[in-house]
Amino acid sequence: MRRTLSQLPPLTLSGQETALCPENAAYMARTDLEQTRMLGYTPLNLDAVTTLLLGLLGARATVRHICGTTDEILGCLTEAGLSITEEIHRYETGAEAEVLAERLIAEGRKLFWPYPLRAGRFADEAHLVPPALWARLNSKTALPDLVPPEALAPRQSHVTGALPDDIPLPAFLKAGGEHATGWGYAVHHCATPAQVAQARTAFLAQSIDTVIVEAAIPLHRCWCVNLSVSPDTVQLLGAAEQTFSAPARQAGSVIDPDTPYPEAGHALALSVADAARRQGFLGICGLDIGQTDDGRLIVFDPNFRVNSSTPQILLHRAAAARSGLPVSLSFSGRTQGAMSRLIARIKGPIADGWFVPTRLLDAALLPAADGINLCTGFVMAETRAAAETRSRDLQTLIDT
Incomplete structure (x- = not known):
């Protein structure tokens, strides 16, 4: 018998939210x-x-766009x-977000x-992690400062314009420097000299001064390991x-x-x-760690x-216990129409325990969405293959 939404047990974090960041931290992501x-x-x-982490931050202050918080x-x-x-x-508007941030800073909150x-x-002291420290820690160039050499892939750094054509291939070419990077946008997988030349051209067009050439080591699997760092x-x-x-093009996450x-x-x-804590980092972090065929971790x-x-990582255990389903797979869906229609479509999977939404974005309140609502979260299933099928079924359902 299907449960109603009001009958679903809550997804508790077992107090983990208290360890994610200090109590005076305020989530402000509008850049x-x-x-x-x-x-x-x-x-x-x-x-x-700005609509990330709903339900994961306890009573902390947040600055969020209305499109995800109706x-x-x-x-x-x-x-x-x-x-x-x-x-x-x-x-x-972005200007309104910054005014709200100023008020939180005046109250003694630290932005993350x-x-x-x-x-x-905003002044450096207004941030939980000073921007310069954040840039240094997230720089791919500085990774050897944090990681022991035996846990790194062979790598070299080159001036972009002088990047040689005969580098060992296959390789991953990654943007050096301290620019904010992610999502594989500043990474090129190169298996041929022609691809190296294309990557060099792309980096020069982006004003990237240095390039890291990292050996493309065959991997058995790769994980994003999440941690929380307190003083x-x-x-x-x-x-x-x-x-x-x-x-280098991540499609999703599975537990x-x-x-x-x-x-x-x-x-x-x-x-x-x-090592990052000792430099002053606080809050949530993640490390991309792969395992080679012989078991080495990189x-x-x-x-x-x-x-x-x-x-997904923070909610998986509770969702698995609630549903009796051991596997979770991230879901990111898009659909047109009213938000009420989207919510009506997902109520069944939610009540049945196999879908956990973590973010909904109402395109009617955000012109930049071009009429496309967003729905992200994760599906639960007995196996990975079953989760993949459910993910496809869910996208079909919200498009119906």
Whole structure:
């Protein structure tokens, strides 16, 4: 018998939200396209990113766009089991978001964000992590400062314009420097000299001065390992296996008890996060760690910020216990029409326990969405193959 939404047990975090960031931290993510130019951001992303982490931050203050925080949306997420008790400050324009941030700073709050805010807009002491420290920790160039050499792929750094044609292939070419990067936007997988030349041209067009050439080591699997960092301790939150549509192009995340992140790698992840803690980092971070065919663990990317897999990792255990389904697979769907129609479509999967929405975006309240509503979360299933089928079925359902 299908349960009604009101009958669903809540998805508790077992107190983990208290360890994600200090109590005086405030989530403020509204930045600009200059800071995110190496991410492929559009105006839509600038406001959509502010709707992350709903139900995961306890009573902390947040600055969020109205498109993801209507009473209708919050009601749906709450009925699905998310505990949304935060102090929400809603905005419609970027200027309004910055005014709200100023008020929170005046109250003694510290801003945290996945990508740097508008350059020079707020004083360093207004941030949970100073922008310069954030840039240094997230730089692919500085990864050897955090990771022991045995856990790194062979790499070299070159001036972009002098990047040689005869580098060992296959390789991943990654943007050097301290620009905010992510989503594979500033990474090129090269198997031929022609692809190297194309990557060089692309980096020069983006004004990237240095390029990291990293050996493309064959991997058995790759995970994003999430941790929380406090002034005195580092806590492992969990890990999600990454799925890829192409080399360096992540398609999603899966948590499957048949393919867990190796316990032998816990110490590695904790040591990298602790190295960042000693430099002053606080909050949530993620590390992309792959396992080679012979079992060696390699750290590929530093993500000293919230990750796309963070909500899934934090909610998976409770969702699995509630549904009796052990596997979760990330879901990102798009559909046109009224938000009420979208919510009506997903109520069945939510009530049946196999879909957990973590974010809904109402395109009617965000012109940059061009009429396309967003629905993200994760599906639950007995197996990975069944989860993939359910993900396709869910997209079909919301498009019906």
